[in-house]
Amino acid sequence: MAHLPETTAELADVLATPVSFDFDLPDPADPTLDHSEFQRRLDNAWQQCDRIDLRTDIWRGRILRTVRDREKLGGDARGAGFSEWLKRREITKSRAYSLIQLANSADTLLSAGDLPAEAIGNFSKRAFVETAKAAPEVQRLISKAARDRGARITRREVKQLSDEWTAMSSDLLPPQVKQKAGEGTLPARHLAPLVKEMEKLPPAHVREIQREIQEHPNTDTAKHLASEARTLSRYLDAAARVQAIRNCKVDMELALDEALQLGCLNLTSDLVKQAAQLEQATARLFALWKRLGNLSDRLYVDTGASNPHLRALLGCLDVLTNDTIEVPLDDSGDRLVRLRVLPDA
Template sequence: MEPTPDFVLPIPAADSPLSEEEFLHQVRQAWQVCERFDLQTEIWRGQILRAVRDRYRRQGDERGIGFQQWLQEQEIGKRRAEELMRLADRADELLKAHPLPAEAVSRFSKRAFLATAAADPEVQALITQAAAAGDRITHRQVRQLQEEWTALHADFLPPVVRQKAGDRTLAPRDVAPLVKELEKLPPPQQQELCRELAGDPRVETVKEVTATARQLRRYLEAAPQIQALTAHPVDLEQLLLEAQRLDQLHTVADLLQQAAQLESAIARLYTTWQRLGRLSDRLYQEAGASTPQLQALLEALDVLFGDIVQIDLAGETVKLHIFSEPKSRRPDPAVEF
């Protein structure tokens, strides 16, 4: 990738025949060039890091230990390096499809560039054309154009809704969240909500259907995670219809989501309780009469790692009796209040 028409950033190739010393010297030179640039710098840094990583891989460092050591020597965090290399990958993909000179790339904010790389190909084309023509590109512009494109080209939306989005009778910023939620639903629920939209394509209906679609999505995500429904199966499809008929879909979705969270919390509680018990047993075996403070610690924490777990909560004392039963009788740990 060229910073200017007459300059090429000197990134050594990962498979170059250079010695290790010469390769790393060229890497340092390329890195210093990047000090003078912003978004372009980030892309270049990602390309440099990728070259170093690939160099170590070619030398057999599949686990990345050598690369991580090099990062530490350069005082570059692993997460930061991964972000830069992802940015370089995105840049390669975007600029391969829509080549831009360096001065056009510099017209993007970093967020705008990443949003463009993640946008639909048609949106990418429009944005890169604007950048090549000299326009400054902001994240807000990219997001707005993507929302408009999404609203106008979602095949499952009723034609009347797409038409209103096109003439801006319905704002794309209202239609885009609707599309995002609807595309996550199974076809039957999607079609039912679209029929409702076709019959009343007002902005209020769009917002109501968006909220309903979001609740349906939460319902569909939460229900399969609940072990209690495996032990006592219910007809989830019929349950959904009943909840919709009574206008209690939001309540049912919340109920299922909270149930899933409670089961997860019980599993985490039991695992943590077991780990705490093992640690306390280990410390108890090592501690003796000459360690009064360790003994005091174990006594203080006894309310947490015994069979009865106790905690003060909002002015009340809450006690949990934790025990496990054989899997043949009951599959999960039980907690008694």
């Protein structure tokens, strides 16, 4: 297991790689400097800054985590002390927890034993966080590249390795398709989204997708099937949330099959999604209507004839607090929508 530096001496050893801030930046007006060399020197300076920034932020995250945990254990249980600590240093809570997440990512990768502390400098910050979120197998591949080859790890490399592992390790793809992915004739970046969407679908629909990708193992088919699988999963997810559908005897799987046969899957999916949104909006509307009515009643009790302007305000809002809600659809007020709230039985 990798050793996590704890003392100031150990920390100094980890961060001991000398880095000069006096970068030899190229002269933008130098006519003898070609574009590739100009970019190389700038990229090198940028990577050095990135390296310092990553290591510094990891330790800032560990410091913030220590302050937060101290408050939880023996200080203000509500976190007031932590908030005050952040306020004095002009750090927002979102920034603080972002740094804590980065520190947690570092500790996760270091504790796995595959990544030595000195290899952290080979990562960009975003790549480091993405690596910590990746599957353990992907973490090992990336850590090996950073450790053995000293390779510069960016978010792009993390995504590429993650896509390759997803495609090659999935049981949902036929062997012929995996073989093409391994050969590079069918890029893994097109197969990974398909696999992730297939994982959300019932077996019957998965088998149909497997049949089609096996018959036509190419990039266009993979992209089309990934889009279709995404629509299918959204349809099933939305259908499960619509009360009007749950209260009726309708076979959503058969309805989905019919939509596929007629070529109107997108239309059907959008219909179900809009129904789910309408139900949610209606529930929110009812809660707001009740809240507005309660506030109006309280204000009416607290006021009297000696407060004519407040009473006038309440009168204006009657169109929203009555059982029939009236809302104009345009500025002229010629077009109205009326919604009636029926009393609960």
